[in-house]
Amino acid sequence: MKDTTSHHDFPDSDPSAVTIDQANERIAQQLPSFTRTEQIPLLDSLGRILSSDVFSPMPSPPFRASAMDGFAYRFSDKGTERTVVGDSYAGHPGPDRLAAGDCVRITTGAKVPDDADTVVQQENTELHDKILRIVQPPKTPGHHVRDEGSDCQEGDLIAARGSTINASLMGLLSALGVTTVSVLQRLRITVISTGDELQQPGRALDDGQIFDANAPLVAALLNNPTISVSIANAMQDSLASVSEALKNAIQTSDIIITSGGVSVGERDHLRTVVDSMGGVALWKVAMKPGRPLSFGVLEGTTPWFGLPGNPVSAALTTLLFVLPALKRCQGLPAEPISVLKASCADQLTKLPGRVEFQRGVMTNDGQGNLSVSTTGLQDSHVLSSLAQANCFIRLPLSSNGALPGEEVDVIPYQFFSANLL
Ligand code: AMP
Ligand code: MG
Helix, strand or coil: CCCCCCCCCCHHHCCCEECHHHHHHHHHHHCCCCCCEEEEEHHHCCCCEECCCEECCCCECCCCEECCCEEEECCCCCCCEEEEEEEEECCECCCCCCCCCEEEEECCCCECCCCCCEEEEHHHEEEECCEEEECCCCCCCCCCEECCCCCECCCCEEECCCCECCHHHHHHHHHCCCCEEEEECCEEEEEEEECCCEECECECCCCCCEECCHHHHHHHHHCCCCEEEEECCCECCCHHHHHHHHHHHHHHCCEEEEECCCCCCCCCHHHHHHHHCCCEEEEEECEECCCEEEEEEECCCEEEEEECCCHHHHHHHHHHHHHHHHHHCCCCCCCCCCCEEEEECCCEECCCCCEEEEEEEEEECCCCCEEEEECCCCCCCCHHHHHHCCEEEEECCCCCEECCCCEEEEEEHHHHCCCCC
């Protein structure tokens, strides 16, 4: 569908609303860095962030090794016959000294004798008793020999500070004998729901109550090796409860995330308390769902995100604002989210003036053509559609929807790296 607003229009038709990028910039400006480090066993470090450069403590391989099963000999010796004078097996080196015309039988990964420089693979030889005939001799010295340090030299930079330890780095560091690494300490994040209507799953629901979905949802979105999330008891809608919950959380957390309690017309205890704890901002972000977003640094130390109460809004604001902030405060680049193009199977309706994230199901026809259909009802309490979807359809600020067959932006869940799939 055609755009109905110009780019000069205020987002949300409300001059006080900010764009998603503006909200992220404002958060970034106030966000402290977290740089506490710890030394941990390499085997426990998957997914953690290196806090210092790692240099190779040794060459790898640590000795010249054979790349084949065959025979090791000196290339410059005359003729195509050799006398087999020993064996070098992986982990069991044979003799290092060879007289002219000698060779050793060698296996893959075994040490090449100091006096040898070339390996001929077994298939290219004939052996009669101890006499080896090289039927197809390698053309150059050094054939099938892995040089010492041909993977890494001692002192090479193996991984820079800020790298995430992944499986390949885990293998490489192990190959170099590294057993411990210095990493950033996990960020301690406390997630707190707010609302008198909330009940913990497992208890009985009284009239008018609902189970708390947000705390488990947000905690699960954030769950990753660089973060230690804990869920605190939900706050009641009272000044005392809000104040106590935040004061407790500040003692034990690097970052606090609340959900709910910031709607217009709410008894405004959360705002009152966070305002008394430091410069706190509330923005209307020109997006749907997730319009009201609060952020501040409580008591000058502890970033606080006040997410909207509706679960889909809480999830989306976690993905768009909290996750990039967590990367940033750990010194990682917060890259823009990648977007794919897909053909829209349904008609989508939307009002101009805000970016909308509708839940969609994306399919690939196997030829690289993507299409996306809507999950239906897009209200922000509809958690079943968040579970059913595998992507968000992102409709830009000025769009007023999409027609069947129109190309739309989609963000597959996996692009958020947030345990959504
Ligand atoms: P609020 O911002 O507190 O007015 O909440 C907006 C809507 O989200 C209301 O319908 C709340 O009942 C709902 N809500 C708030 N917190 C939660 C939660 N933790 N789990 C599920 N729904 C919630
Ligand atoms: Mg509430």
